[in-house]
Amino acid sequence: MGRLRLLSRSILPFIVGIVILAGLQSVMPPVFAVILIYMGVNVVLAVSLNVVNGFTGQFSLGHAGFMAVGAYTAAKITLSLSGVQFPLLGYGVSQQVIFAIALGAAMATAAAAGFLVGMPSLRLRGDYLAIVTLGFGEIIRSIIENMKFLGQATGLSGLPQRSNLIWVGVSVIATVVMAYRLASSTQGRALFAIREDEIAAEAMGVDTTGYKVRAFVISAAYAGLAGALIAHAIQLSTPRMFTFIRSIEVVVMVVLGGLGSISGAIVAACTLTVALEALREFQAYRMVAYALLLIILMLTRPQGIFGTRELWDLPFFRKLFRRPALAASGAAPTEVRDDSTGGAR
């Protein structure tokens, strides 16, 4: 019985999600569907980067590199298996299965890349780590640019159009569930400890290097997933999609939402995607708008929109759903008062 309940707990969000998404997919006009897909991909990126930058407090600027690894892996698989039909399955189903395999492979190779980058560089901290990850991101991109096998600068085109609301939606749920479970687990708390005080974390028995590498690997895997999704949405994978600017965009989302806040990353990713679509006519001023947004944010609310808190920690939502843990102990929600001076100290 316990086992069954457990199983249902782990897959329930996906079942509910798929039903809703399938409904959406059938009624949504394509124009909005595209924006929703971009939004979903950005949410996957922001939430996964948040595991490294927000939870663990390590400043990584290489997210686009891992996206590229995932995108190219998946693209290669779907391209080379494009005509394949599995026995007993229809053509359409076979292609979906192949896409699922491609997504899995994208996550695996991106995770491997994350491990390779993380092992040497995570001994560094702060600015140094940022520079090294930035360098690695660019290295990955320029390797791709020079490989005939991967189409060099023109990239791989003619990918099958596979990313729909269902695939993207399920990926978003998978990412958010991952981040949420991590945040509320003892492993996640070990990551927070590293962010708060690395020396103390080490002294309290947290294998800081090991945990940083693990966080990096998980984050890279989901970046690879996002890369694979975006490539199969626009049916194209070129090195230009994965420049340093792309990494910065994701960092902006995470910082805007509040480092360490899952819901913050989601809200910021959605807002920025919509804002960028709305600003499409002013393409040239996009980066100006980005920079201005960041400056204004840093001046007025350096800890991001949510700080390290979640949407459901805000007083308004507290009232809506009283959190059982707090209600049981009878403690006042004292956490609310802390964040106003967070960045200044």
Next chain:
Amino acid sequence: MTAPLDVQNVTMRFGGLKALSEFTLVMQPGELVGLIGPNGAGKTTAFNAITGVYEPSEGEVKVGGVRVNQEKPHQICTRGIARTFQNIRLFKQLTALDNVRIACHAGAESGFFDALFLTGHHRKEEVRILARAEEYLEVMGLAHRRDEISRNLPYGEQRRLEIARALATGPKVLCLDEPAAGMNAAEKTNLMGLVRSIRDRFGLAILIIEHDMRVAMGISERMLVLDHGITIAQGKPEAIRKNPKVIEAYLGDAYLEEKHIAVPPQENSK
């Protein structure tokens, strides 16, 4: 029986500076040992050499009979040496409960995949960790602060939370680096009682660095005195109090001359 902590002739060199020379200390279970000395005497260096922050230049640190010279702090911590810090190093933005729960993580068996897929193993461990963390908060009288962000706690409670956190790693030896620093007289008396009760309750060996002589003398059963990295005296607090070399180290030889106390020559220091 092997001693939980056995430090033999540990020397720490930083370039040309000998911050600690031939430091030897064997701790038995249930012992309360005080480590004192003037500023810059090498007390915290000794702590750092024991807990793996520094690798000793010479000598040997053994925990439960195992040589740990090359091990990292987190490995030494899981072997049973826990510490607090001179300048409080709590996980400031996390709640008191989470601070302690993180320390309970030492020796956790479930991994990342258990956490992501909510395996039964992982859930059992979370329940166990929560229960343990609450127990340690209770012991240190912080149960009512469970859900407070730790940096919002009063200073004395932050110090106690740090001890609760160290205890939660399940140590055999607890190293307290100036636990009474910045406390008022009442809080200090309180702390002394607390340290003793922790020792009795958990059967720990406790090594304590303390600047406040009243606390150090009042709590230690045995004391070591460091000066310029050299162990100049050790023994019972009463003997240390009268030891001319200790007085000299703290108050200078002018004081000794004034009081007509003779300093024995350096050779018979041990």
